Amino acid sequence: MMKNIDNYDFSGKKVIIRVDFNVPLNDKYEITDDTRIRAAIPTIQKIREKGGAIILMSHLGRPKNGPEEKFSLKHILKDLSEKLGVNVQFANDCIGEQARTMAARLKPGEVLLLENLRFHKEETQGDEAFAKKLAALADVYVNDAFGTAHRAHASTTVIARFFPEDKMFGYVMENELKSINKVLVDNEKPFTAVLGGAKVSGKIEIINHLLDKVDNLLIGGGMMFTFIKARGGQVGNSLVEDDLLETAKAAMKKAGEMDVNIYIPTDTVAADKFDNNANTVVCKAGEIPDGWMGLDIGPETINTFREMIHNSATILWNGPMGVFEMDNFAKGTIEIAKAIAGATAKGAFSLVGGGDSVAAVNKYNLADKVSYVSTGGGAMLEYIEGKTLPGVAAINQSV
Numbered sequence: 001m002m003k004n005i006d007n008y009d010f011s012g013k014k015v016i017i018r019v020d021f022n023v024p025l026n027d028k029y030e031i032t033d034d035t036r037i038r039a040a041i042p043t044i045q046k047i048r049e050k051g052g053a054i055i056l057m058s059h060l061g062r063p064k065n066g067p068e069e070k071f072s073l074k075h076i077l078k079d080l081s082e083k084l085g086v087n088v089q090f091a092n093d094c095i096g097e098q099a100r101t102m103a104a105r106l107k108p109g110e111v112l113l114l115e116n117l118r119f120h121k122e123e124t125q126g127d128e129a130f131a132k133k134l135a136a137l138a139d140v141y142v143n144d145a146f147g148t149a150h151r152a153h154a155s156t157t158v159i160a161r162f163f164p165e166d167k168m169f170g171y172v173m174e175n176e177l178k179s180i181n182k183v184l185v186d187n188e189k190p191f192t193a194v195l196g197g198a199k200v201s202g203k204i205e206i207i208n209h210l211l212d213k214v215d216n217l218l219i220g221g222g223m224m225f226t227f228i229k230a231r232g233g234q235v236g237n238s239l240v241e242d243d244l245l246e247t248a249k250a251a252m253k254k255a256g257e258m259d260v261n262i263y264i265p266t267d268t269v270a271a272d273k274f275d276n277n278a279n280t281v282v283c284k285a286g287e288i289p290d291g292w293m294g295l296d297i298g299p300e301t302i303n304t305f306r307e308m309i310h311n312s313a314t315i316l317w318n319g320p321m322g323v324f325e326m327d328n329f330a331k332g333t334i335e336i337a338k339a340i341a342g343a344t345a346k347g348a349f350s351l352v353g354g355g356d357s358v359a360a361v362n363k364y365n366l367a368d369k370v371s372y373v374s375t376g377g378g379a380m381l382e383y384i385e386g387k388t389l390p391g392v393a394a395i396n397q398s399v
């Protein structure tokens with residue numbers, strides 16, 4: 001059986017946990033969104049309850065040349081202490097004498113936070129000697145940072161080799177993987193994927209991977225116009241990637257061969273400039289007047305998509321349907337979010353992932369009305385592209 005937090009005996013053990021405390025800070029170094037810290041609490045508390053002493057390590061931002069005040073994890077110390085109900089200790093460097101001494105003195109239930117891992121360039125380089133120094137602080141390694149699982153960094157991947165018998169996922173990781181597998185592997189049919197966002201180039205690997213798995217593929221957002229143009233439609237000034245017309249054609253052909261219903265919008269809200277206050281017209285998606293650009297899916301498309309979503313048992317959503325940052329082009333995204341919430345209420349399993357669609361469900365207060373909202377941006381996208389995530393493989397591998 002795989003070791004996990006629930007079946008492992010932590011009593012008297014020093015446990016180093018890779019968490020994702022990469023939270024946004026304002027000019028006064030106050031946390032403006034504590035979602036990631038909140039997400040890590042259950043794992044930490046469970047291990048404390050089970051008698052482990054906790055050493056937390058994370059990155060914050062992208063420091064370039066060593067320590068920088070604005071990227072110091074000490075800024076989150078107070079908030080973390082409050083959330084955990086314990087005075088969290090802090091080591092000014094993640095390796096070195098102070099970290100070693102503090103870790104060695106740590107008693108069961110106590111918590112030590114290490115300074116930003118990325119103050120050492122060896123972290124992102126995946127340096128083995130650096131990983132070994134981190135590993136030397138503890139008896140057990142827990143990875144609970146899904147957001148960096150697609151990176152082969154020292155603290156996310158390399159360190160695991162120093163704990164061949166004593167490594168496992170935390171709850172955040174476990175839940176992410178469970179939810180994504182429920183969609184990609186153990187899905188109930190019909191399975192519908194809704195993909196939007198700006199460009200085909202960012203999504204083509206996802207499209208190709210999903211064509212083997214889905215029953216329906218709904219395409220919205222800026223990338224729909226590359227598909228429409230590939231079919232011979234007139235797209236005016238809409239966002240188009242001319243170098244991907246053949247790729248789009250090939251994807252549509254593959255969908256046909258695999259019996260996947262691929263839905264390209266039939267109508268669009270076109271604007272005469274890229275501006276919330278532009279003049280707008282609803283027109284056929286392949287008949288956009290010269291000089292105009294499609295910035296949202298149209299009402300007929302919303303109806304078709306809504307119906308497909310309502311008839312689905314599994315739904316994956318990534319990417320907005322239009323330029324939802326501008327209120328006048330947000331309707332498609334809002335209606336699709338609502339349809340997914342509605343299908344979920346009727347029993348479908350829905351997973352929303354990837355930056356902007358997560359922002360959209362949060363903005364429309366629908367996050368608790370879908371089955372799972374992935375926190376893992378890039379990691380989640382690579383996972384649905386079918387790639388192996390190094391951070392996941394490092395735990396799963398037996399050596």
Ligand code: AMP
Nearest residue numbers: 197198199221222294295319322323324
């Ligand atoms: P992505 O990061 O690829 O998921 O793309 C998200 C971005 O796509 C958002 O900022 C949207 O404003 C943008 N977007 C969605 N639909 C369109 C469109 N029709 N034209 C231009 N940009 C769009």
